[in-house]
Amino acid sequence: MKLICTQNNFRKAVFTTERITGKQNTLPILKNIMLETENGQLKFSSTNLxxxxFMKIGAKIEKEGKITVPARLLGDFINNLPKEEKVLLEDKNKILNITSGNYSAKIKGLGAEDFPIIPKLEGNYLISLPAHKFKEAISRILFCVSVNENRPEFSGVNTYFLENKITMAATDSFRLAEINLELKNDSIGENYKNFIGEKKSIIIPFNTLSEITRVIDDETKKINIAIEENQIFFEIDGVQIVSRLxxxxxxxxxxxxPKKFNTRAVLAKEDFLRAVKLSNVFADSKSxxxxxxxxxxxxxxFIQAQSQELGENKTRLKADIIGPSQEVFLNPRYVIDGVNAIFSSNVAISVNNESSPVGLKAIDNKTGKVLAGYVYIIMPIKK
Amino acid sequence: MKLICTQNNFRKAVFTTERITGKQNTLPILKNIMLETENGQLKFSSTNLxxxxFMKIGAKIEKEGKITVPARLLGDFINNLPKEEKVLLEDKNKILNITSGNYSAKIKGLGAEDFPIIPKLEGNYLISLPAHKFKEAISRILFCVSVNENRPEFSGVNTYFLENKITMAATDSFRLAEINLELKNDSIGENYKNFIGEKKSIIIPFNTLSEITRVIDDETKKINIAIEENQIFFEIDGVQIVSRLxxxxxxxxxxxxPKKFNTRAVLAKEDFLRAVKLSNVFADSKSxxxxxxxxxxxxxxFIQAQSQELGENKTRLKADIIGPSQEVFLNPRYVIDGVNAIFSSNVAISVNNESSPVGLKAIDNKTGKVLAGYVYIIMPIKK
Known part of the structure; x- marks a missing residue:
C-alpha cells in the first residue's frame, strides 16, 4: 500500500472507526483498524464482533494493499498532528509508515488476513429517515434499556416496522418509553412492503444505537436502514454500520x-424537575x-422525600389538576429521566391509583393539550 | 439559631467550606459544616484536620445558636434551589430547618460541641500579594510536588521568605521548579522583618495550595499570609484558610x-509541545x-521515541541553536508539564551533557532573551 490523502479525511475516518473496536485482550486484532485500498479509495473498517x-475516503493511490494497525495508537498520533497537511501512508513488512509534514511514525501492524469478516449489505436499504429526528427519538427512549444481562431481550430497543411508521420501545421493567417515527412516502424503499409482510419486529442492541447517535453530527442529513439475516445495517453520510440483532x-x-388516567396534574417542567432533584438529594439513601x-x-x-439518616424535604408547587387527589411513591431517578426526555415547557403527571403505572407527558405549548407520539410510564413503589 | 440570609451568600459559603471536609468515615463530624451565629453574622467552618x-456572611439573626450539618447534603440541596430567594434557617433538636420559597428541608445535624477546634490567627498578616500572581506562580510549580508518602518533605512547596521576595520550589527528585514572587513595600506587614529574622523557610502542603488556587476566582484581588506555630494562615476576600505546615x-x-548551559535551542513552543506529545504516544509503553x-x-x-511493541516516531523542527550538538533522553511527561508552565511563545531547551539537568525556559517575546524568575529542570534518563 502506498497512498496520499488529506489529513482531515484521515482523521475523521480514524475517529469514526476507532470507537468500534474490541476492548478485550483475548483477540488483539479487534483493537486494530483495517486500512485497505478499494476502487481508488482508502477504506477503514473496524469491529468488536x-x-x-466501514468508511471510505478519497486517496491518491500509488500502490494497492491492506494492513491493520492499533486504533488507539493511530488515533492518538493523528490527534496530535498539526492540521491541514496531507498524509502519506506506506506499508512495509507489516509496518505502516505515516508522514505528515515534519512529523512521521512507523506503526507496527498485524496482517490483514486475520481480520474478521464484517457482514456486507446484499440488497438495498429499506427506509430512510431524517438523521436528527432519529437521533432525538433514540435519546428519548434509550435510557430505559436495562443493563441486566439475564434478560437479553431487555438490553435493546424493540422496533416495530409498520406501514407508515416505526415504533420503538425500551424498558427495564420498572419504566417504559415508546416513541413513533412517521415514514413519509419518499423515505420508503421498494422492498419495504415485502419486508413488513414477513418480519415486523426486531430488537436493536443498546450499544449499536448509542454509537449511531454519536456518528450523527450537526451536518448529518439522513440515515438509511436495512435488515438482513439477523443483522441491521445503517448508512450515515458514507459511514456504514452493521450490528447483530x-x-x-x-x-x-x-x-x-393505561388507556386513560383518572388524575392529571400539569405544571412547569423546570419547577417540577427542580423539586424532584431536591427530593432526590434526600431519597438517595436507603429508602x-x-x-x-x-x-x-x-x-x-407536593413532592416529598424522607430519610432516617439524612432528614426530609418537601416542596409545594401549584398545578392545574383534573380528577381526584392521589399519592404515589416513585423512584426519583426514573422521574428525572422522564422529565428530561420531555421537551415542552409544561409536563403532565398522570395517575390512576397508587399501584398503577404513572405517566409523564409532554404538553403542546400552544394548545395546552397532551402531545401524542411519545409515552413514558413508571411503575410506582408499592407500600 | 434562627436567621435569614440571602441564598446567594449562603450558597457561596457552603461551596467554599464544603470542599474542605473529611472524606473518611472514622470521624463523621468532619463531613459536616459548622454553622454558627457570631457578631451579627453567620459563620461557616469546616476542616479535614x-x-x-472559615467564612462569614451577613444575616438577620433572630436567635443565636450553632449546629453542624452534612456538607454534601447541604451542598446538593442548595445547588438545586431556584436562585434569588432568601433562605430561612432554624435549628431544633439538632435538626436544621431550611426554607427557601416553596422549597423546604429538615437536615439531621450533629452537636456543635463535638466539632474540632480550628486554629485562629492571633497576630497580624505578614504579607499581602496580588491573588492572581500568586495563583499563577503556584500553577507553575505545584505539578512537581511528589506524591511519595515516604518523603513528606517532598509533598509540599518549599517557601523561602526573603527581604523583598518569596521563593517557592517543588520537586519530586526527577524534576524541579522554582519561582520568585517579588514583595513590594506596601505588601509587607509590620512584623515581617522580625519574622524573616527568626524563621525563613517553610513547606506548605500540596493540598493546601491546591485549595487556595480554587478559592481564588476572577474577582479575587489579594491574598494575605501569616505564619504562627507551625500553621499557615491565608485570607482571601473574607475566606480564612489555615493549614498545618x-x-x-x-x-x-x-x-x-546548572549555573550555565553549553547548548541552547530556541523554537516555537506550540511546535515543540506537539512533537513531544506525538512522541509520548509511542513512549507511553515500556521505555x-x-x-x-x-x-x-x-x-x-529531532524529537524521537521508540517502542518495541508499538513502533517509533520522529519529528524534525528548525531551531535557533547555540553551542555544540547534544542528545538527551527524557521522560516526555516531564517535558510536557514544563512546556505547559511556560507562557511565552518561544521556549529555550538548555543542555550541558547527557547526564546533567536539562532546563526549559521562557523567552521574552520582545527581546528574545531568557526570562528570569522561573526555573524548570529535568534530570535526563541515563543510558
Missing amino acids: EIGV INGKFPEYKQII GEISLNIDSKKKDL | EIGV INGKFPEYKQII GEISLNIDSKKKDL
Whole structure:
C-alpha cells in the first residue's frame, strides 16, 4: 500500500472507526483498524464482533494493499498532528509508515488476513429517515434499556416496522418509553412492503444505537436502514454500520400502558424537575423513593422525600389538576429521566391509583393539550 | 439559631467550606459544616484536620445558636434551589430547618460541641500579594510536588521568605521548579522583618495550595499570609484558610540547578509541545522516554521515541541553536508539564551533557532573551 490523502479525511475516518473496536485482550486484532485500498479509495473498517463499521475516503493511490494497525495508537498520533497537511501512508513488512509534514511514525501492524469478516449489505436499504429526528427519538427512549444481562431481550430497543411508521420501545421493567417515527412516502424503499409482510419486529442492541447517535453530527442529513439475516445495517453520510440483532421476544407491553388516567396534574417542567432533584438529594439513601401528592382541592402538588439518616424535604408547587387527589411513591431517578426526555415547557403527571403505572407527558405549548407520539410510564413503589 | 440570609451568600459559603471536609468515615463530624451565629453574622467552618476554613456572611439573626450539618447534603440541596430567594434557617433538636420559597428541608445535624477546634490567627498578616500572581506562580510549580508518602518533605512547596521576595520550589527528585514572587513595600506587614529574622523557610502542603488556587476566582484581588506555630494562615476576600505546615527539611536544591548551559535551542513552543506529545504516544509503553537531538550543524531539533511493541516516531523542527550538538533522553511527561508552565511563545531547551539537568525556559517575546524568575529542570534518563 502506498497512498496520499488529506489529513482531515484521515482523521475523521480514524475517529469514526476507532470507537468500534474490541476492548478485550483475548483477540488483539479487534483493537486494530483495517486500512485497505478499494476502487481508488482508502477504506477503514473496524469491529468488536457485535458491531462493525466501514468508511471510505478519497486517496491518491500509488500502490494497492491492506494492513491493520492499533486504533488507539493511530488515533492518538493523528490527534496530535498539526492540521491541514496531507498524509502519506506506506506499508512495509507489516509496518505502516505515516508522514505528515515534519512529523512521521512507523506503526507496527498485524496482517490483514486475520481480520474478521464484517457482514456486507446484499440488497438495498429499506427506509430512510431524517438523521436528527432519529437521533432525538433514540435519546428519548434509550435510557430505559436495562443493563441486566439475564434478560437479553431487555438490553435493546424493540422496533416495530409498520406501514407508515416505526415504533420503538425500551424498558427495564420498572419504566417504559415508546416513541413513533412517521415514514413519509419518499423515505420508503421498494422492498419495504415485502419486508413488513414477513418480519415486523426486531430488537436493536443498546450499544449499536448509542454509537449511531454519536456518528450523527450537526451536518448529518439522513440515515438509511436495512435488515438482513439477523443483522441491521445503517448508512450515515458514507459511514456504514452493521450490528447483530438481539434474539429473544420483547415483552408484550402494550397492555401495561393505561388507556386513560383518572388524575392529571400539569405544571412547569423546570419547577417540577427542580423539586424532584431536591427530593432526590434526600431519597438517595436507603429508602430511594419520593412521594408525589396531588391535592385536587388545594390545586397543589407536593413532592416529598424522607430519610432516617439524612432528614426530609418537601416542596409545594401549584398545578392545574383534573380528577381526584392521589399519592404515589416513585423512584426519583426514573422521574428525572422522564422529565428530561420531555421537551415542552409544561409536563403532565398522570395517575390512576397508587399501584398503577404513572405517566409523564409532554404538553403542546400552544394548545395546552397532551402531545401524542411519545409515552413514558413508571411503575410506582408499592407500600 | 434562627436567621435569614440571602441564598446567594449562603450558597457561596457552603461551596467554599464544603470542599474542605473529611472524606473518611472514622470521624463523621468532619463531613459536616459548622454553622454558627457570631457578631451579627453567620459563620461557616469546616476542616479535614489538615486544613480548616472559615467564612462569614451577613444575616438577620433572630436567635443565636450553632449546629453542624452534612456538607454534601447541604451542598446538593442548595445547588438545586431556584436562585434569588432568601433562605430561612432554624435549628431544633439538632435538626436544621431550611426554607427557601416553596422549597423546604429538615437536615439531621450533629452537636456543635463535638466539632474540632480550628486554629485562629492571633497576630497580624505578614504579607499581602496580588491573588492572581500568586495563583499563577503556584500553577507553575505545584505539578512537581511528589506524591511519595515516604518523603513528606517532598509533598509540599518549599517557601523561602526573603527581604523583598518569596521563593517557592517543588520537586519530586526527577524534576524541579522554582519561582520568585517579588514583595513590594506596601505588601509587607509590620512584623515581617522580625519574622524573616527568626524563621525563613517553610513547606506548605500540596493540598493546601491546591485549595487556595480554587478559592481564588476572577474577582479575587489579594491574598494575605501569616505564619504562627507551625500553621499557615491565608485570607482571601473574607475566606480564612489555615493549614498545618510540613515538618522536615527540604533538599538543598540550589546546587543542582546548572549555573550555565553549553547548548541552547530556541523554537516555537506550540511546535515543540506537539512533537513531544506525538512522541509520548509511542513512549507511553515500556521505555517511557523520548530523545531530544540537537543538531547544531543543521540547526535542527529531532524529537524521537521508540517502542518495541508499538513502533517509533520522529519529528524534525528548525531551531535557533547555540553551542555544540547534544542528545538527551527524557521522560516526555516531564517535558510536557514544563512546556505547559511556560507562557511565552518561544521556549529555550538548555543542555550541558547527557547526564546533567536539562532546563526549559521562557523567552521574552520582545527581546528574545531568557526570562528570569522561573526555573524548570529535568534530570535526563541515563543510558
